[in-house]
Amino acid sequence: MTEHSSNGTPTKRIAAIDLGTNSFHAVIVDIYPDGSFRTVDKLKEMVILAEKGLGDILSEDAMDRGLAALKKIKILCDNQGVEEILAYATSAIREARNGGEFIQRMIDEVQVKALAISGKIEAELIGHAVQHGISLDEKPVLMVDIGGGSVEFIIANNKEFFYSTSKKVGVARMAAQFVSTDPISKKEKKKLRNHFKQELSELFEAAEKHGIDTIIGSSGTMENIGQMIANRNSISTKMTLNELQFSSKSYKKFYKDFINRDHDDRLGEKGLDDKRVDIIAPGLVLLRLLTKKLNIQDIKISESALREGMILQYIKKEKESLNLDLLAAKTVGRNPRRRSIFELVRKYRWHEDHSTHVTNMALQLFDELQEQLKLPDGDRELLEYAGYVHDIGYFISRRKHHKHTLYLIRHSDLRGFNNEEINIIANVARYHRRSTPASRHKYYDRQSSGVKERIRKLSGILRVADGLDRSHYQNVQKLEMEVKDGKTHFYITTESDPELEIWGAMRKRQLFEEITGRPLEIYPKEQGEVVDIEQPDPFPEYKS
Numbered sequence: 001m002t003e004h005s006s007n008g009t010p011t012k013r014i015a016a017i018d019l020g021t022n023s024f025h026a027v028i029v030d031i032y033p034d035g036s037f038r039t040v041d042k043l044k045e046m047v048i049l050a051e052k053g054l055g056d057i058l059s060e061d062a063m064d065r066g067l068a069a070l071k072k073i074k075i076l077c078d079n080q081g082v083e084e085i086l087a088y089a090t091s092a093i094r095e096a097r098n099g100g101e102f103i104q105r106m107i108d109e110v111q112v113k114a115l116a117i118s119g120k121i122e123a124e125l126i127g128h129a130v131q132h133g134i135s136l137d138e139k140p141v142l143m144v145d146i147g148g149g150s151v152e153f154i155i156a157n158n159k160e161f162f163y164s165t166s167k168k169v170g171v172a173r174m175a176a177q178f179v180s181t182d183p184i185s186k187k188e189k190k191k192l193r194n195h196f197k198q199e200l201s202e203l204f205e206a207a208e209k210h211g212i213d214t215i216i217g218s219s220g221t222m223e224n225i226g227q228m229i230a231n232r233n234s235i236s237t238k239m240t241l242n243e244l245q246f247s248s249k250s251y252k253k254f255y256k257d258f259i260n261r262d263h264d265d266r267l268g269e270k271g272l273d274d275k276r277v278d279i280i281a282p283g284l285v286l287l288r289l290l291t292k293k294l295n296i297q298d299i300k301i302s303e304s305a306l307r308e309g310m311i312l313q314y315i316k317k318e319k320e321s322l323n324l325d326l327l328a329a330k331t332v333g334r335n336p337r338r339r340s341i342f343e344l345v346r347k348y349r350w351h352e353d354h355s356t357h358v359t360n361m362a363l364q365l366f367d368e369l370q371e372q373l374k375l376p377d378g379d380r381e382l383l384e385y386a387g388y389v390h391d392i393g394y395f396i397s398r399r400k401h402h403k404h405t406l407y408l409i410r411h412s413d414l415r416g417f418n419n420e421e422i423n424i425i426a427n428v429a430r431y432h433r434r435s436t437p438a439s440r441h442k443y444y445d446r447q448s449s450g451v452k453e454r455i456r457k458l459s460g461i462l463r464v465a466d467g468l469d470r471s472h473y474q475n476v477q478k479l480e481m482e483v484k485d486g487k488t489h490f491y492i493t494t495e496s497d498p499e500l501e502i503w504g505a506m507r508k509r510q511l512f513e514e515i516t517g518r519p520l521e522i523y524p525k526e527q528g529e530v531v532d533i534e535q536p537d538p539f540p541e542y543k544s
Contacts, residue, residue, distance in 0.1 A: 009033075011322050013040065015082045016310040017073060019114055021050050021092035021148025021172050022276070023220055024066065026073045027307045028080050033325045035315055036343040039413050043076050044220075045069035046275040049092040050148060050172045058096045063105065070110045086310050087114040090122055091149025091170060119150055119166025125309030127154035127161055130216055132312055133242060133304030135337050135416035140210040144290065145305060146221035146283045148172035153203050155210055158335070163206040167199050171221055174282035183262050184281045192285045197293075204293060213297045215290060218305040220276065221283040226301035227271030229254050236419050239410055242303040243418040248291040251299055255288050304415070336416030341385045344412050348395035350388070354472045359387030361479050362465035366458075368481050373457050373515060382421060383458045386428035390462065406430035406443060423447055424455055431459035432466045436511045460511035464520070468492065470504025478525075483518065490522040498524040 010030035017026040025044045029037040047069050049062045058066075077085055087106070093099040094116040106112050117125075126145045136158035143154040149170040155163040178192050197204075217226065226244045230237050232254065237244060258269070259281065266277045290296060315322065345355070366380050393404030409426035417425070427444050431437055437456050439445045444455065468476050468490075478493035490505070492498055502522045509520045 010038075011324070012084070013080070013082050014084045014086065014311070014314065015073075015077045015080075016307040016314075017070075017085065017087040017112070017114075018306045018310075019066070019070075019087060019089040019093060020219075020306075021090065021150075021170060022046065022048055022279070023148075024069045024073060025220075025307060026076070027311075028077065028082055029311055031311075031315060031322060032343070032347060033323070034343065034346055035319065035324050036339075036347075037311055037315070038343075038347070041076060041080055043073055045072060046273060048148075048172070048275055048279075050176070056096065057098045058092065058102055063098075063102050066102065067105060067109055070106060070112055074110050074112055085112055086314060087112050088122075088306065088310060089114045089116040090306070091119070091147060091168070092172075094118070095149065119152070120164070122150070122306060123152040123154055123164040123166045124161070125313060126152050126218060126306050127156050127164055127309075128312050129304040129306065129309035130154070130218055130302045131156060131158060133308060133336055133415045134216055134300065134302045135243065135335065139214075140212060141214045141216050141300075142207055142212045142290070142294070142296075143216045143218065143302070144222065144287070145218045146171060146286065147219060148279070151286070153200075155206055155212065162210055163203070165203065167203075169196060169199055169282075169286065171276075171279045171281075171283045174286075175279040179281055182278075183260050184285075189259070189285055192282055193289050196286055196289050207294050212294055214300065215287075215296050215298075216300045216302050217287070218302040220273065221280060222287075223301060223303070224272050224276055224280065225251075225254075225284070225287065226299075228258070228269055231270045239419050239422055240303065240413070240417075241301050242415060243421075244301040245418065246299055248296045248299060251287065251291060255284055259284055259288075337381075337385075337414075340412075340414040340416060341388055344409070344414065345388055345392060348392035348408060351391050351394070351472065353474060354469055355388050355391055357474045357476075358390070358462070358465045358469050359384055361468055361476070362387050362462050364479060365461045365465060365481065369461070369516065375454070375457060379424075379454060379458060382424050383428065383461065386425045386432075386458065387462060387465070389425070390429040390432040390466065402430050402433045410443070420447075420451060424451060424458070427455045428458045428462055431455070431511075432462050433508075436463075456511065457515045460515040463508040464505045464512045467503075467505030467508040468501050470500050475501055480525075486518060488512075488516055488518045488520045490520065491525050492522060493525045 012031045015028045023046045028041045031037045047065045103114050106114050130143045138157050140155050140157045145152040147170045150166050151169050152166045229246050393401030396404040406426045437444045475494045476492050480491040482489045
């Protein structure tokens with residue numbers, strides 16, 4: 001049994017603060033030697049710098065609110081041992097004539113130095129953050145970050161940007177300029193739509209050129225919209241709002257009901273921040289216009305935004321001073337799902353040889369049984385990841401390590417996965433040993449019946465695969481499966497005596513037999529020349 005050599009100790013702890021028009025949002029992260037980062041703490045303070053719209057100056061009250069919020073964030077940073085603070089000021093501060101004065105007050109009164117960044121830089125950082133946090137492919141998507149003063153639009157795929165811009169059409173600015181009735185009137189909605197069409201003509205052309213049919217929304221307004229829709233449709237977001245997906249039809253239904261509600265009705269809507277109650281309408285109108293004009297099919301939510309973009313930029317610029325493992329650091333910026341799993345197992349010093357061997361056998365069994373068990377193609381990937389992470393609970397304790405594994409997966413801020421997928425991976429990994437899925441287990445019982453059945457099937461496969469490496473020495477060199485006489489037969493070629501592996505798999509066979517409906521029997525093949533099982537590198541793209 002060997003452990004991965006990567007050091008799981010953080011290299012540095014930093015904080016990134018997005019000083020936005022509506023809110024100041026901070027995230028504290030630990031940076032690791034492989035260039036990955038993990039969230040330690042978060043704090044969001046609503047400040048509404050532009051309570052009467054964005055004007056030439058920030059009011060004294062607005063600056064006082066901002067400084068009070070920043071002091072809370074600074075206290076949190078000090079208590080958490082933050083070594084460096086990054087703070088970027090956006091639309092409201094960079095446009096105000098006294099924005100410089102406010103930035104100086106931050107230095108004098110809070111000892112935080114903020115940089116006022118341009119809309120172009122803001123859009124680029126947001127785009128990189130979404131690429132890092134959302135599972136994308138080669139098909140371009142439209143990223144939309146709706147702020148108080150500005151909205152950033154980026155057309156990109158998993159590798160490159162095709163278009164990016166920042167427009168002064170944020171919700172606080174638009175609410176002050178166009179909305180005077182409660183609820184918003186038809187006339188005001190029409191004026192807003194006309195203004196958006198005029199401001200965004202270039203965006204519409206670019207989106208049509210690239211065949212956009214998916215929007216990925218980030219930051220507060222979009223997160224609030226996503227949370228409200230999730231709540232209305234009883235979709236759990238307890239672990240993450242990231243990768244939440246809903247159709248444009250679902251949004252249209254929500255929009256038609258919600259847009260006509262008055263202040264008090266909106267205030268009672270679960271998922272809406274109280275301080276966004278009177279400024280969210282322009283954001284709703286904008287999203288409805290985009291979905292209709294561009295024939296958008298789906299909308300996703302990204303929890304990664306400007307803050308994460310700031311961190312990624314910092315890691316890229318400071319890679320030498322951070323003493324990063326440059327080979328391992330190649331993981332940053334790749335497919336979020338695979339990268340997140342890879343970062344997770346490295347941090348918890350996985351038993352790489354054992355976990356990879358078990359995973360390969362589990363995937364072989366999946367391929368043999370997929371048709372019979374009616375498993376969707378996507379479950380192969382989830383089983384693969386569950387196999388890689390199934391023993392990370394050893395990092396906490398050998399005793400009950402399967403339960404520790406469940407906890408670590410559920411609390412590791414995995415990117416690229418939705419709630420359902422994280423629950424499947426966590427439960428399948430948890431059930432690699434000891435009890436099989438049961439209603440008394442709360443993290444299993446709260447899943448839908450369809451998800452429970454998928455967990456049972458994948459767990460049944462992983463359990464016997466794990467048993468076939470009971471020694472943790474990859475003794476099974478070749479695994480063959482055959483169904484005959486109403487039974488499942490495994491034939492294993494081993495390097496040394498097979499008894500321990502046969503015993504390990506047979507003691508875990510019950511769930512496998514239940515899902516297949518057949519008894520399992522395991523036979524050793526004649527020992528002699530070793531036939532190597534092909535052991536593909538689980539992360540080939542990260543090694544040279």
